[in-house]
Amino acid sequence: MAMEKELLKSFVQKPCTLIYPFEKLPPAKGLRGKHVYDPEKCIGCGLCARVCPAFAIEIVGGTGPKCEGLIVDLGKCLFCQQCEEVCPRDALKLTEEYELAALSHEGCVLVFKRKTPEKKEEEKKVEQPA
Amino acid sequence: MVQAVDLVQLLIFPGFLFILAYAMFSEWVSRKLAARLQNRVGPLHTGWKGILQPLADFIKLLAKEDITPSAADGFIFTAAPLLIFALPLAALLLVPIQSIASLWSYGSVVSFEGDLIVVLFLLTLVILSIFLGGWSSSNRFAAVGATRAALQMLAYEIPLGLAAIGPAILYGSLSINTIVNNQVKGFMAFLSAPSIFALPVAFVMAVGFGIFTICLLAELEMRPFDIPEAETEIVGGWQVEYSGKKLGLLWLGRDVKLVLASALLTSLFLGGPAGPAPIPPIVWFVLKTVFCIFIVSNLSVLFARYRIDQMLKGSWQYLVPLAIVQVMAVIALNGVI
Amino acid sequence: MSEREFVIPIGPQHPALKEPANFMFKVEGEYVVDVVPRVGYNHRGIEKAMESRTYIQNLYLIERICGICSNAHQTCYTLNVEEVLGMEIPERAKYIRVFMAELERIHSHLLWLGVAAHEIGFDTLFFYIWRDREVVMDLLEMVSGNRVNYAMPTIGGVRRDIPADKIPEYHKMLDILAERTKYYKGVAASEKTIMNRAAGVGVLKKADAIRLSATGPNLRSCGVPNDRRRDTPYLVYDEIPFNVISYDGGDQLAQVLTRVDEVFESVKICKYCLDHLPDGPIREKFSPLGKVPEGEAVNIVEAQRGELIHYIQSRGADKPYRYKIRAPTLANIPSLVERLKGGYIADIPIVLAGIDPCFSCTDRMTMVDEGKGKQWDVTGEQLRRYGIEWYKQ
Numbered sequence: 094m095a096m097e098k099e100l101l102k103s104f105v106q107k108p109c110t111l112i113y114p115f116e117k118l119p120p121a122k123g124l125r126g127k128h129v130y131d132p133e134k135c136i137g138c139g140l141c142a143r144v145c146p147a148f149a150i151e152i153v154g155g156t157g158p159k160c161e162g163l164i165v166d167l168g169k170c171l172f173c174q175q176c177e178e179v180c181p182r183d184a185l186k187l188t189e190e191y192e193l194a195a196l197s198h199e200g201c202v203l204v205f206k207r208k209t210p211e212k213k214e215e216e217k218k219v220e221q222p223a
Numbered sequence: 224m225v226q227a228v229d230l231v232q233l234l235i236f237p238g239f240l241f242i243l244a245y246a247m248f249s250e251w252v253s254r255k256l257a258a259r260l261q262n263r264v265g266p267l268h269t270g271w272k273g274i275l276q277p278l279a280d281f282i283k284l285l286a287k288e289d290i291t292p293s294a295a296d297g298f299i300f301t302a303a304p305l306l307i308f309a310l311p312l313a314a315l316l317l318v319p320i321q322s323i324a325s326l327w328s329y330g331s332v333v334s335f336e337g338d339l340i341v342v343l344f345l346l347t348l349v350i351l352s353i354f355l356g357g358w359s360s361s362n363r364f365a366a367v368g369a370t371r372a373a374l375q376m377l378a379y380e381i382p383l384g385l386a387a388i389g390p391a392i393l394y395g396s397l398s399i400n401t402i403v404n405n406q407v408k409g410f411m412a413f414l415s416a417p418s419i420f421a422l423p424v425a426f427v428m429a430v431g432f433g434i435f436t437i438c439l440l441a442e443l444e445m446r447p448f449d450i451p452e453a454e455t456e457i458v459g460g461w462q463v464e465y466s467g468k469k470l471g472l473l474w475l476g477r478d479v480k481l482v483l484a485s486a487l488l489t490s491l492f493l494g495g496p497a498g499p500a501p502i503p504p505i506v507w508f509v510l511k512t513v514f515c516i517f518i519v520s521n522l523s524v525l526f527a528r529y530r531i532d533q534m535l536k537g538s539w540q541y542l543v544p545l546a547i548v549q550v551m552a553v554i555a556l557n558g559v560i
Numbered sequence: 561m562s563e564r565e566f567v568i569p570i571g572p573q574h575p576a577l578k579e580p581a582n583f584m585f586k587v588e589g590e591y592v593v594d595v596v597p598r599v600g601y602n603h604r605g606i607e608k609a610m611e612s613r614t615y616i617q618n619l620y621l622i623e624r625i626c627g628i629c630s631n632a633h634q635t636c637y638t639l640n641v642e643e644v645l646g647m648e649i650p651e652r653a654k655y656i657r658v659f660m661a662e663l664e665r666i667h668s669h670l671l672w673l674g675v676a677a678h679e680i681g682f683d684t685l686f687f688y689i690w691r692d693r694e695v696v697m698d699l700l701e702m703v704s705g706n707r708v709n710y711a712m713p714t715i716g717g718v719r720r721d722i723p724a725d726k727i728p729e730y731h732k733m734l735d736i737l738a739e740r741t742k743y744y745k746g747v748a749a750s751e752k753t754i755m756n757r758a759a760g761v762g763v764l765k766k767a768d769a770i771r772l773s774a775t776g777p778n779l780r781s782c783g784v785p786n787d788r789r790r791d792t793p794y795l796v797y798d799e800i801p802f803n804v805i806s807y808d809g810g811d812q813l814a815q816v817l818t819r820v821d822e823v824f825e826s827v828k829i830c831k832y833c834l835d836h837l838p839d840g841p842i843r844e845k846f847s848p849l850g851k852v853p854e855g856e857a858v859n860i861v862e863a864q865r866g867e868l869i870h871y872i873q874s875r876g877a878d879k880p881y882r883y884k885i886r887a888p889t890l891a892n893i894p895s896l897v898e899r900l901k902g903g904y905i906a907d908i909p910i911v912l913a914g915i916d917p918c919f920s921c922t923d924r925m926t927m928v929d930e931g932k933g934k935q936w937d938v939t940g941e942q943l944r945r946y947g948i949e950w951y952k953q
Contacts, residue, residue: 095746095751096525096684096688097521097525099743100684101260103261104259108258108259109691112267120701121701122702123702123705123720124705125705125706143848144617144848146613146616146617146620147620173620174711175620178848179848260684261683261687261688262687262688262691263687363567364568367568367590446681447681449681450906453681453906456576456908456909457568458575524684526751526753527681527682528680528682528757528906529757530907531904531906532904533756
């Protein structure tokens with residue numbers, strides 16, 4: 094009989110269930126979620142791939158100036174944020190987006206393309222005549 | 224000579240179709256009430272506020288694979304769920320709900336002197352079917368669950384019968400229909416000429432209501448007496464080998480038993496479907512049975528599960544003496560009034 | 561074996577167990593005569609996997625040994641590596657580590673309370689406790705960025721700071737937790753059906769508890785107040801005032817009361833840490849691909865379930881040479897067997913849940929032949945063939 098008062102109180106109150114996905118709680122600041130990549134800042138050092146505990150990051154093209162970008166496999170990722178911590182230029186960051194469900198493995202894979210120095214030169218040349 | 228009216232009464236209203244629909248409705252009521260008491264929502268998305276959820280569960284179970292273990296006794300294994308579904312359905316034909324002839328009168332489909340005993344007997348047969356179903360599953364957990372069901376029957380059958388006999392003695396009949404009619408007469412007499420005996424009668428009837436409710440909790444295998452089906456101890460208990468259509472029938476039978484239990488409670492203690500006109504008896508029946516389901520659900524979520532030896536001890540130490548005292552008090556009052 | 565005995569297998573899949581293990585119960589009617597435990601269903605080869613990952617990568621692997629003891633494993637691991645490195649971490653980092661460890665203790669004990677209520681069939685209490693557990697999970701999300709597997713300790717300190725403007729909010733949430741836990745303690749102490757199922761059930765005598773190497777709250781509920789945080793203090797536990805909770809009785813009710821009171825103590829420790837956070841840096845520099853000099857270290861941490869022992873041996877590379885983990889549940893299983901004997905089948909779930917089993921932490925493997933008194937190792941291929949043969953029988 095000890096819980097009867099609490100039960101009757103709950104009966105007249107709104108239930109504590111959030112009807113997801115119609116009602117959502119905002120994620121806390123600093124939640125470790127989906128990755129976001131700055132193609133300008135990345136220098137292709139490859140540290141993020143070497144440090145990842147789940148081997149979820151793959152460097153495309155080679156390290157250094159040859160690097161063309163990253164492939165992050167969210168299916169393997171632990172969201173530990175070690176890649177963000179080790180990046181010397183703050184190019185790879187984790188946002189607060191947590192709704193990452195996908196219907197196939199392709200939906201889980203993030204492909205990031207890096208702005209190589211040649212591309213940056215090309216863009217400068219394209220901008221100048223204008 | 225079978226008339227069309229009889230067929231409609233038996234099969235549609237207030238017969239099988241109505242009872243099945245009402246059984247699903249009362250399962251929804253019970254689940255929603257339990258959920259709101261526990262601060263959650265319960266069924267929500269199927270139909271208006273989840274009212275079609277029991278139907279959806281039943282259809283899903285019908286579509287699942289129905290496996291009979293090779294070591295099980297096939298005949299009894301299949302017969303048990305059919306009995307568990309059909310016996311309460313038959314017992315509900317004896318309880319007054321609504322007469323099909325006129326909107327403002329009530330009556331049961333079949334009524335004869337002694338049908339209260341038949342209803343109690345059918346309830347006992349249900350427990351025996353549970354025992355047979357569990358035993359024939361040839362599964363260790365089912366065997367433990369079946370023996371627990373049989374032990375539980377030993378505990379609550381006596382107080383259940385004694386608590387039911389109380390109103391029968393007071394209102395002088397063993398037919399549920401007549402008991403309800405006499406309750407109405409007694410209430411009308413009380414309204415016109417209140418006597419001092421009304422208070423002890425009401426008190427004794429309240430005690431009987433309490434004992435009957437506790438025994439019905441054990442009958443329906445709801446917490447705190449869901450011992451034969453204890454999920455965390457013996458997985459599914461006696462139901463563990465049932466799947467697919469047989470499990471669907473078992474669960475539908477459990478809902479029909481819930482309707483039977485609440486209908487018995489209202490007929491014996493709350494005046495059945497009788498109520499002031501202009502509201503038809505069917506509405507009174509629904510209101511009163513929902514009230515009984517509320518009480519039963521509330522008690523069910525309030526307690527932890529008992530152990531079988533504690534249940535037996537508690538029943539024979541407290542319930543049976545209380546039920547005997549209640550019957551003796553009813554006899555004494557009956558002699559005096 | 562008498563013909564009246566009947567063997568009921570509980571596990572590896574069973575609603576009473578949250579993680580796979582197997583217990584073969586010999587019963588007579590409802591009365592348990594004997595029980596034979598088997599663990600090892602959750603063995604994942606973590607110790608071997610650690611040998612091929614760098615020290616920083618191992619930080620996250622060791623966190624995932626168990627979802628609810630994750631911070632305890634990380635605390636012990638970082639203590640080990642820092643001891644081999646000879647590194648002294650800043651004071652602020654030590655306080656934040658203690659804060660996280662105690663928050664995880666609150667989280668674990670609240671989870672356990674709900675599960676214990678579920679095992680005795682009291683689903684209502686289970687739902688209510690887990691609703692209030694969301695408070696501590698939200699707090700952990702705000703502090704660390706994730707609701708489980710917080711990954712706060714790192715080699716050299718902690719990874720995130722606790723900003724000063726958030727501290728009042730954390731105090732408020734801790735107060736809510738303390739208030740709700742007080743309500744649940746009242747329910748547990750006054751609800752008669754809980755008394756029926758927990759008082760006098762699964763009793764372990766004090767001498768047996770010591771003899772059978774019980775540890776943690778399992779031991780403290782038998783009247784033996786051993787606690788590693790007080791006996792061999794690590795981090796800053798020697799500077800923080802707290803009580804060691806122990807109850808006499810040795811039954812499941814004592815287990816419930818011990819853990820509930822430990823939640824109150826943990827709330828007190830957390831509030832003390834928040835109020836006395838020293839200023840300063842939160843981590844020392846350690847390169848993610850750095851090497852660790854030769855050496856070995858052993859550290860014992862008071863995890864939620866008891867004593868957690870880690871051993872590390874490094875041979876100068878950037879990957880550990882050998883890492884050994886002894887989880888508390890392994891030490892609690894002999895006392896579990898003693899508690900189960902002589903009870904009823906209906907008591908099995910609550911007694912099993914009573915030692916707070918975490919079989920994910922437990923499973924390490926070694927081959928022992930009892931009859932011949934031998935011990936040896938097997939290769940993966942031998943194991944695979946053995947498994948296939950066993951099922952063919």
